[in-house]
Amino acid sequence: xxxxxxxxxxxxxxxxxxxxxxxxxxxxxxxxxxxxxxxxxxxxxxxxxxxxxxxxxxxxxxxxxxxxxxxxxxxxxxxxxxxxxxxxxxxxxxxxxxxxxxxxxxxxxxxxxxxxxxxxxxxxxxxxxxxxxxxxxxxxxxxxxxxxxxxxxxxxxxxxxxxxxxxxxxxxxxxxxxxxxxxxxxxxxxxxxxxxxxxxxxxxxxxxxxxxxxxxxxxxxxxxxxxxxxxxxxxxxxxxxxxxxxxxxx
Amino acid sequence: xxxxxxxxxxxxxxxxxxxxxxxxxxxxxxxxxxxxxxxxxxxxxxxxxxxxxxxxxxxxxxxxxxxxxxxxxxxxxxxxxxxxxxxxxxxxxxxxxxxxxxxxxxxxxxxxxxxxxxxxxxxxxxxxxxxxxxxxxxxxxxxxxxxxxxxxxxxxxxxxxxxxxxxxxxxxxxxxxxxxxxxxxxxxxxxxxxxxxxxxxxxxxxxxxxxxxxxxxxxxxx
Numbered sequence: 278x279x280x281x282x283x284x285x286x287x288x289x290x291x292x293x294x295x296x297x298x299x300x301x302x303x304x305x306x307x308x309x310x311x312x313x314x315x316x317x318x319x320x321x322x323x324x325x326x327x328x329x330x331x332x333x334x335x336x337x338x339x340x341x342x343x344x345x346x347x348x349x350x351x352x353x354x355x356x357x358x359x360x361x362x363x364x365x366x367x368x369x370x371x372x373x374x375x376x377x378x379x380x381x382x383x384x385x386x387x388x389x390x391x392x393x394x395x396x397x398x399x400x401x402x403x404x405x406x407x408x409x410x411x412x413x414x415x416x417x418x419x420x421x422x423x424x425x426x427x428x429x430x431x432x433x434x435x436x437x438x439x440x441x442x443x444x445x446x447x448x449x450x451x452x453x454x455x456x457x458x459x460x461x462x463x464x465x466x467x468x469x470x471x472x473x474x475x476x477x478x479x480x481x482x483x484x485x486x487x488x489x490x491x492x493x494x495x496x497x498x499x500x501x502x503x504x505x506x507x508x509x510x511x512x513x514x515x516x517x518x519x520x521x522x523x524x525x526x527x
Numbered sequence: 528x529x530x531x532x533x534x535x536x537x538x539x540x541x542x543x544x545x546x547x548x549x550x551x552x553x554x555x556x557x558x559x560x561x562x563x564x565x566x567x568x569x570x571x572x573x574x575x576x577x578x579x580x581x582x583x584x585x586x587x588x589x590x591x592x593x594x595x596x597x598x599x600x601x602x603x604x605x606x607x608x609x610x611x612x613x614x615x616x617x618x619x620x621x622x623x624x625x626x627x628x629x630x631x632x633x634x635x636x637x638x639x640x641x642x643x644x645x646x647x648x649x650x651x652x653x654x655x656x657x658x659x660x661x662x663x664x665x666x667x668x669x670x671x672x673x674x675x676x677x678x679x680x681x682x683x684x685x686x687x688x689x690x691x692x693x694x695x696x697x698x699x700x701x702x703x704x705x706x707x708x709x710x711x712x713x714x715x716x717x718x719x720x721x722x723x724x725x726x727x728x729x730x731x732x733x734x735x736x737x738x739x740x741x742x743x744x745x746x747x748x749x
Contacts, residue, residue, distance in 0.1 A: 406696035417685045423748030427679050430741050445700035445726055
């Protein structure tokens, strides 16, 4: 271990405020979403507009935050940036999965299929795979400076790749005739209550993302502290084992 | 940097030439993949013929995984990793050498696989210039990205299982672009390959830059 673990930050007032704010806002999103009127074509499923676009937004924010934190770590080599990187990658994977799940639930009744090889879906699915890969890589590394460097480079490689993935799958689809199942953008002709619910959803999921990252950073710091304690104890035990033997030989 | 790259690439290629792992194991593996595709997709319905460019590149992708694993497995044995770190070779040169050796092996393999799909799937090969250009650009991207992720997973006990998860989603753009470029070339529509070749070049450039700057720190910390 090259960096001594910094003391874990206590769950401060900011964390409590964020927690309560995200609880209230997510509650408001669910409430607004449930009272939305049903539409002709999409019936009850149109209400997913309150959660689906905000979840997708949160997944993009997560990747952006992870990239900034990765650069921060590579420049300053401070453990705090590293914890934010891994926290964002993990929380980002959760939101990406939520995006795919809600989109799929909406797609089944609306498009008639659970999955459509549309450019956005394919990009998001590949993003999930890349995020899971980065998280798996992180978890198999031993704590220390090296883990931070490798996680940061993996996070940056993910972000640099995103535009390439997005355009490649967009062009890939454009070679085929335009999918008849592609949904028209719901925001363009959505009536006011839909937009209100979606906007509240954007704020709610952003605050929720921030709260989850704060919690995940705390857990990471506590884990590093626990690792340090275990290591110190093991060293003390080995010393205790060695000292009587040394006494005999002396 | 270049002389170091030449040294490393020469060493890796000599190892492959003498051990014959690429010839005796990797190459037969890629042919087994081609045959398995034929079992999975009914050869009588013309599916194989239509899907041949995609199947070719999936076979190359899977084989590139083996080549990358092998490239780092030879460095993992006998504490070679520490010797590599302390060798004083330029890390950028190391990256170019490792990636270059993988690229050379993949290019040779692609030539043989092209003969394979033409023979097994009944594909009439044409526009050889475009096919060759696609192969070169795609291979540079595969080798560069594979080497970057290979060194990331280098020091891990779970290297064999983790590397495919890390690298295959990342290689998706190469698979798409190379497949489309092949399809257009084989269909005799050279203009349609331009965008895809550009994408392949951009991917190769992106990962070459990441490798040139990142290989040193990654090798140091792995």
